Amino acid sequence: MSMIETHDVTKSYRSGEGVMEILHGVSLSIPAGQCAFIVGPSGSGKSTLLHLIGAMDQPTKGRVVIDGQDLTKMTEPQKDLFRRDKIGIIFQAFNLVGNLTALENVLVPFLPRGITPELRDRAKAMLTKVGLGHRLTHRPIQMSGGEQQRVAIARALVKNPQVVLADEPTGQLDTRTGEDVFRILRELQRELGTTLVVVTHDRRFIQPQDLVLEIEDGLLKK
Amino acid sequence: MWRFAWRNILTRPTRTFLALIGLSIPILGVVGLFSLSNGLRMLVGNTLNQIQGVIVLRNNAPSPVFSDIPADLPDKIRSIPGVKIVSPEIWGISPPIENTSLIARTLNNLGDQQKRMQSFLDTPVVTGQDTITHAKITTSVYRKALLPAAENGGRYLNETDRGSKNVVLSKKFANQFKNSDNSPKKPGDKVKIGNEQFNVIGIYHTNSMLLDGVIVMDIETARRVLNRPNGLSDVYVEMNDPVKSDEVAQLIEKSFPDFDARSMNEFQNSFGNLMGQLDRVLGLTVSLALAVGVVGIVNTMLMSTLERIAEFGILRTNGWSQNHVLGLVTLESAYMGLIAGVMGCGLALVGVNIANQFLSGGLQLVVTPYLLFLGMILSVVTGTLGGLYPAWKAARLAPMEAIRFGHR
Ligand SMILES: Nc1ncnc2c1ncn2[C@@H]1O[C@H](COP(=O)(O)OP(=O)(O)OP(=O)(O)O)[C@@H](O)[C@H]1O
Numbered sequence: 226m227s228m229i230e231t232h233d234v235t236k237s238y239r240s241g242e243g244v245m246e247i248l249h250g251v252s253l254s255i256p257a258g259q260c261a262f263i264v265g266p267s268g269s270g271k272s273t274l275l276h277l278i279g280a281m282d283q284p285t286k287g288r289v290v291i292d293g294q295d296l297t298k299m300t301e302p303q304k305d306l307f308r309r310d311k312i313g314i315i316f317q318a319f320n321l322v323g324n325l326t327a328l329e330n331v332l333v334p335f336l337p338r339g340i341t342p343e344l345r346d347r348a349k350a351m352l353t354k355v356g357l358g359h360r361l362t363h364r365p366i367q368m369s370g371g372e373q374q375r376v377a378i379a380r381a382l383v384k385n386p387q388v389v390l391a392d393e394p395t396g397q398l399d400t401r402t403g404e405d406v407f408r409i410l411r412e413l414q415r416e417l418g419t420t421l422v423v424v425t426h427d428r429r430f431i432q433p434q435d436l437v438l439e440i441e442d443g444l445l446k447k
Numbered sequence: 448m449w450r451f452a453w454r455n456i457l458t459r460p461t462r463t464f465l466a467l468i469g470l471s472i473p474i475l476g477v478v479g480l481f482s483l484s485n486g487l488r489m490l491v492g493n494t495l496n497q498i499q500g501v502i503v504l505r506n507n508a509p510s511p512v513f514s515d516i517p518a519d520l521p522d523k524i525r526s527i528p529g530v531k532i533v534s535p536e537i538w539g540i541s542p543p544i545e546n547t548s549l550i551a552r553t554l555n556n557l558g559d560q561q562k563r564m565q566s567f568l569d570t571p572v573v574t575g576q577d578t579i580t581h582a583k584i585t586t587s588v589y590r591k592a593l594l595p596a597a598e599n600g601g602r603y604l605n606e607t608d609r610g611s612k613n614v615v616l617s618k619k620f621a622n623q624f625k626n627s628d629n630s631p632k633k634p635g636d637k638v639k640i641g642n643e644q645f646n647v648i649g650i651y652h653t654n655s656m657l658l659d660g661v662i663v664m665d666i667e668t669a670r671r672v673l674n675r676p677n678g679l680s681d682v683y684v685e686m687n688d689p690v691k692s693d694e695v696a697q698l699i700e701k702s703f704p705d706f707d708a709r710s711m712n713e714f715q716n717s718f719g720n721l722m723g724q725l726d727r728v729l730g731l732t733v734s735l736a737l738a739v740g741v742v743g744i745v746n747t748m749l750m751s752t753l754e755r756i757a758e759f760g761i762l763r764t765n766g767w768s769q770n771h772v773l774g775l776v777t778l779e780s781a782y783m784g785l786i787a788g789v790m791g792c793g794l795a796l797v798g799v800n801i802a803n804q805f806l807s808g809g810l811q812l813v814v815t816p817y818l819l820f821l822g823m824i825l826s827v828v829t830g831t832l833g834g835l836y837p838a839w840k841a842a843r844l845a846p847m848e849a850i851r852f853g854h855r
């Protein structure tokens with residue numbers, strides 16, 4: 226059963242002179258529990274596609290269906306709930322809230338509803354899993370880029386989402402740290418059975434069993 | 448969430464502080480101005496409560512000092528049913544006391560803001576009472592205010608004082624115009640009014656700035672002192688039944704259309720009107736000040752919201768709804784309003800206490816709990832309102848727009 230489906234998705238941006246189409250009808254399907262990579266040259270529309278899958282942006286045409294739910298038919302509050310419960314997201318950088326500690330950053334998804342001791346324990350356990358059990362009370366500025374990225378991974382996974390989306394999660398890290406971060410991400414994905422979609426330039430991380438989606442000029446290459 | 452909002456305020460101390468000042472000063476103003484208005488109200492209320500009869504004076508005369516009535520009016524009023532006692536009075540600005548003229552006093556006090564204010568309010572006034580009829584009045588303000596024997600209050604004017612050079616001074620004047628040995632005036636001492644020496648026979652203290660500026664003497668004596676051989680200023684009328692004083696006052700006005708019979712209720716009402724207008728002016732001033740405060744808060748919140756747009760985007764991508772972001776920003780500004788309210792009210796309390804040390808004559812700034820409560824509410828409401836627009840701006844963006852916008 227496929228967790229993620231897009232049907233003939235197009236996305237255009239209104240720019241100064243007129244309308245610029247970035248995605249020209251992308252249809253794809255990613256099975257549940259799969260690790261999928263979106264690769265392609267810069268500016269080809271990889272991030273744009275990822276944002277559409279994550280309900281963070283609205284496609285111009287086409288449908289995005291996650292776990293049987295059509296995102297394009299959701300209201301904004303429904304999408305908020307959807308993001309909260311089903312999607313974990315990791316960006317290239319600037320992932321964390323500066324005013325919160327590592328632990329609080331992991332707890333961000335639950336903040337508006339109130340933090341229970343169980344949630345707190347879960348967040349601590351998650352931070353321990355990414356190797357930051359000793360840095361719970363540190364602020365983002367007190368952490369290195371790799372550490373920050375691991376906090377972001379913990380936050381994306383703490384709610385046990387069905388889908389984790391990562392947009393160049395290792396883009397700003399050196400090779401070694403990048404490998405560490407990716408190893409952690411993949412371990413957790415396996416452990417939790419999450420569907421993982423990674424946008425990357427770096428093909429080193431791709432393993433034989435992974436699904437690779439190549440995008441060029443807004444089209445999926447077969 | 449509460450702590451998060453709290454921390455967000457604290458991490459920008461300078462900006463927060465400036466915004467707080469911007470809002471707390473208007474709140475200080477609100478509390479301060481209305482405490483003054485409260486104080487005036489109490490002062491006049493105290494003053495008027497001491498007078499129970501009806502005062503008949505010329506239409507439109509603001510006070511007895513500016514009134515002029517014919518000499519035969521008292522007898523005519525006496526014939527009106529319900530009237531018990533009619534006591535004519537004359538009032539006028541006092542000639543120089545102890546050679547201190549009004550002008551000299553004013554010049555003397557020019558440099559001192561507070562004294563200047565006072566010299567305007569307590570320009571010495573002479574009142575001449577018809578001692579014979581006045582003695583029968585039950586609610587004579589100055590007689591009642593005479594200091595007790597233990598404080599050497601002396602005695603009040605009576606029937607024997609007709610045409611005598613006996614005067615009753617306020618405690619304030621007794622202290623202000625001292626004897627040559629620098630002791631305050633007491634019964635038995637002399638006081639120079641104009642070119643004549645007078646005998647101080649009594650000292651009174653009403654504790655109302657508006658009443659304590661008066662030298663009381665016999666009406667015949669006052670005619671000489673004020674150089675006013677004929678005519679009267681007003682008539683003090685007491686009724687058989689105090690409850691019916693309003694009715695009788697109306698009867699007097701009907702019978703003598705040129706004159707105004709003012710019961711204290713009426714004085715109080717017209718004062719109430721005046722204060723109502725004053726309050727309206729204050730309200731206007733205050734709203735202006737608050738508008739300035741709101742602009743400050745909006746500006747602060749807007750700046751801090753704009754620079755945090757990306758952060759809001761991150762919150763949104765992690766499952767925060769628009770309402771959550773809206774709530775966070777609003778909570779922050781409500782906190783600011785709360786702190787500003789505490790600051791403003793605290794400053795006002797301190798300021799009022801200090802001001803009261805320097806105020807005398809029964810005028811005190813009065814801060815009621817209600818006023819403080821009002822100040823707090825006002826502050827929190829304006830603070831919250833000031834945060835709403837920035838909050839709406841922050842929440843409105845789609846998560847990705849916010850993140851992109853924020854990192855530009
Ligand atoms: N909000 C926007 N408004 C206008 N154009 C945009 C917007 N967002 C993206 N684009 C354009 O869409 C194109 C694709 O952007 P996208 O970020 O998806 O590329 P990408 O494949 O992720 O590239 P990179 O590998 O460099 O991150 C780019 O040409 C970009 O300029």
Ligand SMILES: [Mg+2]
Pocket residue numbers: 271272273392
């Ligand atoms: Mg990209």
